[in-house]
Amino acid sequence: MTTSSGWTSGYNANNLKLIRYSDVLLQLAEAEVELGNLERARTLVNQVRQRAANPAGFVMDGAAPAANYRIGLYTATWTDQAVARKAVRFERRIELGMEGNRFFDLVRWGVAATEKNAYYTRERAKRSYLNGATFTAGKNEIFPIPAKAITQSAKDGTPTLKQNPGY
Secondary structure, three states: OEOOOOOOOOEOOOOOOOOOHHHHHHHHHHHHHHHOOHHHHHHHHHHHHHHHOOHHHOOEEOOEEOOOOOOOOOOOOOOOHHHHHHHHHHHHHHHOOOOOOHHHHHHHHOOHHHHHHHHHHHHOOOOHHHOOOOOOOOOOOOOOOOHHHHHHOEEOOEEOOOOOOOO
16 A cells, blocks of 8 residues: 555555465464374475475575575374474474564463563573563563553443453
8 A cells, every 4th residue: 555645655554464375384284283183294394394495495605505404304203292293383483483473373382471581581691681571471472452542442431442461
């Protein structure tokens, strides 16, 4: 969408959310693990890994790959749901890195507080802005509703929106 009003005379809205095919495959693999269909999940993860292992898609530095890529397939049968779950979650982490999915994955899996607080503990010695940072389970999984939105939702003086718990 373009407009000549506001702070820009060009594009000013991005209402389009793209979902990569590998994200869809990994979501399906995650569901298959939870349903106990571990071999189906392994096949789906391997489909993503096989594409990632194709040298035609590598970032090149001249004639050689810019990094030392070694991407293999899972060859052993997955027989343990916990191992399969860990593999699918790892694959989501590396395949979708820097795409804005990680936080929502952690919340969905119920491990956001553990992972975020472990990160803060490791990194605060190197990054002083993390001093005092904590992730509070039951609160920080969701965002606060802006006070203005609550006020503007009022009908007959009573707001219809209620603040999220903990805020």
